[in-house]
Amino acid sequence: MPRRRLLIVVADSFSPDQITAVRERKQPRIDFLEIARISGGDVLSYDSLRVHESGDEAARHYPHIRYPRPMLPAQPFRLKRCHRLLYQLAHAAHELSKDYDAILLTGEDLGIPLAANCAWSGKSAKIIAIGHYLNPLKKTVFFKYSRLGKYMDKLITYSPVQHMYCVERLGFPGQRVELIPFHADQHFYSPDESVERDPELIVAAGLEHRDYATLFKAVDGLRYRMELGIGSPWSRFHRHLPLLPKQTANRYRSRLELRDLYRKAGAVIVPLVNSAYQAGVSVLLESMSCGAPVIVARTLGLKHLLRDEQEGLYYPAGDAGALRQAILRLQSDPQFAAQIGRAARKKIEDMMTTNHFVTRLDCICTAAMKNSAKPEFYIIPNLYRGRSEE
DSSP, X not given: OOOEEEEEEESOOOOHHHHHHHHTTSSOOOHHHHHHHHHTOEEEEGGGGBOOOTTOGGGGSSXXXXXXXXXXXXXXXXXXXXXXXXXXXXXXXXXXXXGEEXXXXXXXXXXXXXXXXXXXXXXXXXXXXEESOOOSHHHHIIIIISSGGGGOSXXXXXXXXXXXXXXXXXXXXXXXXXXXXOOBXXXXXXXXXXXXXXXXXXXXXXXXXXOHHHHHHHHTTSOOEEEEEOOOSXXXXXXXXXXXXXXXXXXXXXXXXXXXXXXXXXXXXXXBOOOSSOTTHHHHHHHHHTTOOEEEEOOTTTTTSOOBTTTBEEEOTTOHHHHHHHHHHHHHOHHHHHHHHHHHHHHHHHHOBHHHHHHHHHHHHHHHHTTOOSOSOBOBTTTBOOSOOO
């Protein structure tokens, strides 16, 4: 059998309704399905491991390969992440790797069991993994001390602090570590000029590493109306929230609802505790793409994304007084708020769209298959674009 080009391993599952919503532009594009489309690669996901009934059209609602020995039931479509599922997916990827030139993994949590399989049974394809958060001790032990990290041909990071940690603390050679920014779907998350912004509307969403206590303290006594969408499909931070202040609503928000809120918000706030993890990046980039004025905690994971007072406002993490002053500034100066919102949208269009993201990943995978001995990208949005693109 001729070797095919790229296998994209996604630790997720996608229901028919979700794929239909993407096709009807009621949800943003799914980045790894876009990579498969432009590269001609195959997708291996939890759906590939399901038992497929004869004539079941729902099983082929998006292009994914079927693993010959299914091990998961047909339902439910959305599966909760666990170590057992990650190991099963990594094991399937290793068995299929002989038919591919390279394997792209959506996270380091897949890289660890796949590298263990390679150490036990050999390696037959280049392995490229995205490294989201490599600081935890168990990951440091794996990459630095187990010697299994040598099976990773490329490690892709989204923030300079993770790139530096890979090279200086974990000992990865610099030429094997890439730095690219995350993205937002610029077509789905777009401004709507017919919608007037409400200076008193504050929007915040997400749960991972959030600091809502500081936000609630900052708005005390202000004129505002706050809409929250607190939750995350991946978060393990299920601590009790502080008591919601007055004029605040919190409930589950669909992607469409969040987009509508971003479009009319006077301020989108990303309140965070300081962390090297890029928590809050999706909310930040999506709201920037909608042209919203953003206020974000200056954390280690996000401090490289904005030019302060030009594309948004930073405040010191945990400082309710500074956050309060940032909110008052946007409320009192709608012209300034509109200006930084337009600049934020332009920044997304210039370098952080879904198109940019998938093109960069495709370039990295192609270079890995050609045994390139240099990194393809080192992009810090606040400084420069990196090499010429697109």
